Amino acid sequence: DTEVTQTPKHLVMGMTNKKSLKCEQHMGHRAMYWYKQKAKKPPELMFVYSYEKLSINESVPSRFSPECPNSSLLNLHLHALQPEDSALYLCASSPAPQGSYEQYFGPGTRLTVT
Amino acid sequence: GENVEQHPSTLSVQEGDSAVIKCTYSDSASNYFPWYKQELGKGPQLIIDIRSNVGEKKDQRIAVTLNKTAKHFSLHITETQPEDSAVYFCAAHLSGGGADGLTFGKGTHLIIQP
Numbered sequence: 770d771t772e773v774t775q776t777p778k779h780l781v782m783g784m785t786n787k788k789s790l791k792c793e794q795h796m797g798h799r800a801m802y803w804y805k806q807k808a809k810k811p812p813e814l815m816f817v818y819s820y821e822k823l824s825i826n827e828s829v830p831s832r833f834s835p836e837c838p839n840s841s842l843l844n845l846h847l848h849a850l851q852p853e854d855s856a857l858y859l860c861a862s863s864p865a866p867q868g869s870y871e872q873y874f875g876p877g878t879r880l881t882v883t
Numbered sequence: 884g885e886n887v888e889q890h891p892s893t894l895s896v897q898e899g900d901s902a903v904i905k906c907t908y909s910d911s912a913s914n915y916f917p918w919y920k921q922e923l924g925k926g927p928q929l930i931i932d933i934r935s936n937v938g939e940k941k942d943q944r945i946a947v948t949l950n951k952t953a954k955h956f957s958l959h960i961t962e963t964q965p966e967d968s969a970v971y972f973c974a975a976h977l978s979g980g981g982a983d984g985l986t987f988g989k990g991t992h993l994i995i996q997p
Contacts, residue, residue: 814985
């Protein structure tokens with residue numbers, strides 16, 4: 770089973786709202802990732818969690834706040850977003866943080882900021 | 884950091900013909916090269932990958948070749964079928980001391996003409 774689940778599938782929020790995206794995997798993977806994908810573009814790395822600790826933050830604005838409550842869950846808290854933050858937000862996981870291990874992606878959350 | 888170039892951006896082939904997508908990478912320390920297929924409205928799906936100690940890998944109609952000296956790798960799809968129509972992304976993983984995300988190419992929109 771290589772399934773990564775994400776909720777919600779779609780989210781519309783205003784610029785003053787606070788919302789959260791959720792990602793879950795039950796494959797025992799110890800690295801989890803958030804990517805942002807704009808239309809007709811490749812995914813761009815935002816955050817990497819390794820053994821539940823934030824290891825990489827690719828200069829993402831503070832209005833995006835990641836959280837890894839346990840090894841199976843990854844959240845992305847959103848606050849005071851801008852319309853240009855509208856995108857597909859993808860979560861991925863891989864078996865181990867080090868080495869060249871495959872990453873498995875979830876279906877994504879389509880976010881629209883109005 | 885790593886930079887991945889991918890060509891062509893669009894590829895149209897007749898059903899049953901072969902398709903080849905090419906990528907180059909910049910950092911010789913990269914050691915893992917996955918290929919993802921992304922259908923409309925879905926997350927990227929890992930279809931094949933290759934590590935730097937291997938020159939070629941095959942899985943049914945799909946094959947990947949790697950030339951470390953020239954720093955390029957290619958995806959080959961034979962006997963193409965309508966369901967192969969999608970956007971394909973190559974990626975490179977730069978192995979460091981901890982978890983790293985993937986650097987993606989810009990994508991190739993593969994169109995299979997019936």
